[in-house]
Amino acid sequence: MQAVVLAAGEGTRIRPLSASLPKPMLPVADRPLAAHAADAAVSAGADELILVVGYEAETVREYFGEEYAGVPVTYAVQREQAGTADAVRAAREHLDGEFAVLNGDNLYDPAGVERLFEAGPSVGAHRVEDPTSYGVLSTAGDSVTDITEKPAEPQTDLANTGAYVFPAEAREWLDVPASERGEREITDVLARTVREHEVTAVEIDRWLDVGRPWELLEANEWKLAALDRAVRGSVHEDADLRGAVVVEEGAAVDSGVVVEGPALIRSGASVGPNAYVRGATLVGEDATVGHGVEIKNSVLMAGATVGHLSYVGDSVLGRDVNFGAGTTVANLRHDDAPVKITVKGERVSTGRRKFGVVVGDDAKTGINVALDAGTILSPRVGIVPGETVTRDR
Template identity: 60%
Template sequence: MYGVVLAAGQGTRMQPLTDRRPKPLLPAAGRPLLEHVFDACVDVVDEFVVVVGYRGEDVIERLGESYRDTPISYVEQRDPAGTAHAIEQARPVVDERFVVLNGDVLVDPDLPAALAAAEGHAIATTPVSDPRSYGVASVGDDGSLEAIVEKPSDPPTNLANVGCYAFDPEVFEYIDDTERSERGEYEITDTLELLLSDGRDVSVVEYDGRWLDVGRPWELLRANELLLADVERDVRGTVAEGARLEGAVVVEDGATVRDGVHIEGPVVVKAGAEVGPNAYVRGATTLGPDARVGHGVEVKNSILFAEATVPHLSYVGDSVLGRDVNLGAGTKVANLRHDDASVRMTVKGERVDTGRRKLGVVLGDAVKTGINVSLNAGVKVASGAGIEPGEVVLRDVEGE
C-alpha cells in the first residue's frame, strides 16, 4: 500500500513562519510536522509518495530517499488547485490502493491503520460537538457514505470529515471528471460525490483519537504541547551539577545545560543548544538545534527554531521564535490580556480569536530586537524585521 502525503502548500495562514520554509517542515517537539505524519502511517505503507510544491526542494533535502527504511517518491504540484488536483499528481507512481494524509495534520496511528484495513474507497470521520464548521458525513445503515455536506446549518450527523482517505487507483478516473468548485479548486469531496453517484461504495471509518489541523501559528504551539506530552526523560547532553531538571526533559547529545538552570518538563533541548547559566525553562518548550537561552532568561511553553537566541534578562512565554531570531537584553513578551479575554491574532488580514487565554508572539526568521523591547500578546513580526531599543510593540510589524 502507498501512503500519499500532501505537502505542496505554502501555508499562508502560518506566515511569517512559512516565509522561508514550507509548512510541513515547521517543527513541533523538535521534528518537522511531516515526520510526525510519517510516523503515524509508516507501519501500514510500503512506499511514501510525497506531493511537493512550495519550496519542495527543502522537503526533499530533509527527507531524502527513505524514512525509517520505507522508500519515498516525490511528485510535484506546480500550480496548486485543490486536494483532488494534489492527489492526481501521484497518478504516475501509484498503481495499487493508497491512503491519503495531509502533511500538516496530526493523527494517531490508529487512523491510517483503520483506513488501510477498510475495503475499497474509504473516508475518515470523527465526532465533533459542533459540526457546522466542517464537512459533515451522512452514513447509511450498512456503514457506507451517503453524502458529504459542507458546513451545513442543520448537520445531518455529528461526523466531521477528517480529511484522510483511502482509495483504489480507479479514483483517478473520477478525478478526471471532477469540475472546479466555486473556489476555483478541484475538491476531493466532489470526487467522492461522483463515486457515490456512479454506485461505488465508500466506507466510513469512524475515529475518535487525536486530530489537529496545524494551520495557524497558535496551532503549532498546540501541536508542540500534544507531542511533548508523550516524551520520556532522556538526558544525554552535558548537564552541570548545579542544574536542576524535573520531569520529562530531553537533552540531546551535543546540548549544554549550565549551572543554575532550572528546567521543568516536558522540555526538549536539541543538539547544539545551550541553556544558562541561571535560566528557567518550563512548560511544553522545545529549544531547537543550536538555540541559545542565556543568563536570567525565562522561557515558558514556547518553540525556539534552530539558532534562535535569547541571550539574557528576557521573558518569552507561549511564543514561536523563528530561525536566527535574536532578542536584545531585557526584551519582554506579554502573553496575557489584562481583561482576561482570549488573545486575538491577525491572519491573512483578518483578526481571529485564537481561543487561547495565553499567547505571546510569533517572530519570523532573523527578527532582531534592541534592548528593553516590549512585545504585546498576539503580535507577529515579519521575517528580517528589526525593532529599535526601548520600543513597545502593540501591532504587527511588517518587513522584507
C-alpha cells in the same frame, strides 16, 4: 499500500512562519509536521510514501531523501496550488492499486490511521463540538452516505480529517472541476467513491489540523507530552531537570538552570546559566536561551536566540530570531479575554487565554523591548531598543 502525503502547500494562514519554509516542514517536537503524518502511514503499513511537493520543495526532499523509516520515497510535483484533488492528481502516474492520502500539515492519532488502512475504502472522521467549520460526514452505521462542506445545520458531528483510503479506480477520478473557491477538491473524489463503493467512516480519536500559529503551539503541546525523559547532552551538576525532559546529544544545559518538562532541548542548543524553562517547550537545534531567561510553553525554532534577562511565554519564534537582552513578551490581555492575532488580514481569536507573539525568521529586537500579546513580527524586522510594540510589524 502506497500513501500519498500532501506537502506542497505554503500555508498562508500560518505566516510569517511559512515565509521561507513549507508549512508541513515546521517543527513539531523532534521532526517536521509532515514527518508525523509519514510516520503514522508507515506504522499503519504503507510500503511506499509519495510526497507531493511544490512550495520550497527542496526542503522536503532534503529531509525525507529517497527512503524514510525503511520505505522508499517518491516525489510528485504540484506546480500550481490548485486544490487537494489536483495535488493527488500530480501523483497519479505513480499510483498502482488502492492508495491512501494524508494531509502533511495534520496530526493524526496513529492508531486511527492504522484502522483506516485496514478498512478498505474509507475516510477518517473526528467528532467536533462545532461541525459548521468542517466537511461533515453523514453516515448510516459506519458507512458514509454524504459529505457536506461547512453546513449551517450539520447532520452529524463527524468532521472529515483529510485522511482517506481510495480504491484503485479513483486514480481515474481526480480530474474534478474547480469548486466555487477555485480549487479541485479531493472531497469531490470522495463523493464519487461513496456513490460507487461502500466507504467506511473510521473514527480517529485525536486529530489536529495545523493551519494557524497557535495550532503549531498546540501540536507541540500534544507531541511533547509524549516525551520520555532522556539526557544525552551536557548537563551541569547544578542544573535541575524535572519530569519528562529530553536533552539531545550536543546540547548543553548550564548551572542554575531549572527545566520543568515536558521539554525538548535539541542538538546544538544551549540553555543558561540560571535560566527557567517550563511548560511544553521546544528549544530547537542550535537555539540559545541566555542567562536569567524564562521560556514558558513556547517553540524556539532552529538558531533562535533569546538574550539574557528576557521572558518569552506561549510564543513561536522562527529560525534565527534574535531577542535582545531584556525583551519581554506579554501573553495575557488585561481583560482576560482570548488573545487575538492577525490571520490573512483579519483579527482572529486564538481561543487561548494566554498567547504571546509570532516572530518570523531573522527578526531582531533591541534591548528592553516589550511585545504585546498577539503581536506578529515579519521576517527580518528590527525593533529598536526600548520600544513597546502593540501592533504587528
